[in-house]
Amino acid sequence: MAKNENNKRRTVLITRFSALGDVAITIPVVYPVCRANPDVNFVLATQTWPATMMVDTPHNLTVVDVDIKGRYKGLRGMWRLAEKLKRHYKVDAVADLHSVIRTWVIDFWMKLHGVEVARIDKERSLRRKLVKHKVDAVTPTVERYRLVFERLGLQAPQRAFTKLFDGKPAPVSAIVPAKGEGERWVAISPFSAHRGKEYPIELMYQVVDKLANMKGVYIFMMGGGKSEKLALRPLSKRYHNVTSLAEVKHAFLDEFALLQKCDVMLSMDSANMHLAALMAVPVVSVWGATHPKCGFMGYNQSEENAVQVDLPCRPCSIYGEKGCRHGDYRCLNRITPQMIVDKITSIIGQ
The missing domain is CATH 3.40.50.2000 (Glycogen Phosphorylase B;)
Known part of the structure; x- marks a missing residue:
C-alpha cells in the first residue's frame, strides 16, 4: 500500500487518544512502520499531553494534538475533526489503534468518504475469558497495534524499535544532574x-x-x-x-x-x-x-x-x-x- 492508483504519495491517519501508557506503546510500532514505508505520510492524532511525548520522530510522521475536551469535544467534535483531517492532510487510510466511540465516529466519517479503515482487535471476549481464567493469555498490545498496519498492506516490521535517540545525542535537562562515576x-x-x-x-x-x-x-x-x-x-x-x-x-x-x-x-x-x-x-x-x-x-x-x-x-x-x-x-x-x-x-x- 505504499502508493495509490494515481501514484500519489499516500497519507495514513493513526488515532490513539488515551491513556498515556497506551499512547507510549504506539511508539515502538509506529516509528518502525514509518521508517519501513518512507513513501507514505503518517499523521498521528492524540491528546495534547501525550503528543508532547512524541519526540525523535521519523521524518514522515506528523503529530497532531487534539483538544477532545474543548474544540473537538463529543461526537460532533469528532465528526468535525475527521472532516478537518481528511481535508488538510488528504487522508486515504486510517489505522485506528484505539477502537472506542470517539474513533468509531472518525472511522465512520472516513468510510463514508471512501477512506480505507483498519481497526485494532481488542480481543474483548478473550480478555473476559482471561479474568475468568478460561484462557492463559491475550495477544500483547504492541503486536495488536502492528497487525493494524499490516492489514492496511503496509510494511510492519516486528520488534524493530531499539530506543529513542538511538545513535543520537541524548536529551539534556537542567533538572537532571551529572552522574558520578560508580553511581x-x-x-x-x-x-x-x-x-x-x-x-x-x-x-x-x-x-x-x-x-x-x-x-x-x-x-x-x-x-x-x-x-x-x-x-x-x-x-x-x-x-x-x-x-x-x-x-x-x-x-x-x-x-x-x-x-x-x-x-x-x-x-x-x-x-x-x-x-x-x-x-x-x-x-x-x-x-x-x-x-x-x-x-x-x-x-x-x-x-x-x-x-x-x-x-x-x-x-x-x-x-x-x-x-x-x-x-x-x-x-x-x-x-x-x-x-x-x-x-x-x-x-x-x-
Whole structure:
C-alpha cells in the first residue's frame, strides 16, 4: 500500500487518544512502520499531553494534538475533526489503534468518504475469558497495534524499535544532574491510577529505605499532583540521595533525559514502565490485580523482572480498576519489600 492508483504519495491517519501508557506503546510500532514505508505520510492524532511525548520522530510522521475536551469535544467534535483531517492532510487510510466511540465516529466519517479503515482487535471476549481464567493469555498490545498496519498492506516490521535517540545525542535537562562515576541510579514510579495496581505506600517506603542505605545508590521518585507530591516529600527530606521529581515542573524530555542515565526503573503496571522501555531501561515491574499476560508488559522488557505472587484470583482485572473480591489486596500485600529490592540489586549489581 505504499502508493495509490494515481501514484500519489499516500497519507495514513493513526488515532490513539488515551491513556498515556497506551499512547507510549504506539511508539515502538509506529516509528518502525514509518521508517519501513518512507513513501507514505503518517499523521498521528492524540491528546495534547501525550503528543508532547512524541519526540525523535521519523521524518514522515506528523503529530497532531487534539483538544477532545474543548474544540473537538463529543461526537460532533469528532465528526468535525475527521472532516478537518481528511481535508488538510488528504487522508486515504486510517489505522485506528484505539477502537472506542470517539474513533468509531472518525472511522465512520472516513468510510463514508471512501477512506480505507483498519481497526485494532481488542480481543474483548478473550480478555473476559482471561479474568475468568478460561484462557492463559491475550495477544500483547504492541503486536495488536502492528497487525493494524499490516492489514492496511503496509510494511510492519516486528520488534524493530531499539530506543529513542538511538545513535543520537541524548536529551539534556537542567533538572537532571551529572552522574558520578560508580553511581547507580534508580528511578521509582510508585503510583497508578487504580488501587489494584499500586503497591502500598508504606511498603514502598521500606523499599526506598533499603535502597537509600546502599552505597552509591541514588533514587529519583517520579510522580505528579498534590497527593503524590505529599506522599513523596518525606522521603526526599529523610534521605540525601532521594530526589522527588514531583516537586519540580518537568516535561517528557526531562524524564527521558533522566531515564537515559538510570540503571533501572521500578514501576507499577503504569505509564512510566512504558516510558522507561522507550529508553531501553530495564524495568522491575510490580503486578497485583493485573498480570503481564494481560498484554501490557513493557516493550522488550523481561518477565523475569516482574515481581508478583501466584494467586488463583489473578488476574482479576485487565486494567486494575475493580475492587478486591477478598477486600485485602493480597496480590500486592504479599509482595515483600525484600522481593522488590532483590530484583533491583540483581540488575544494578549491589
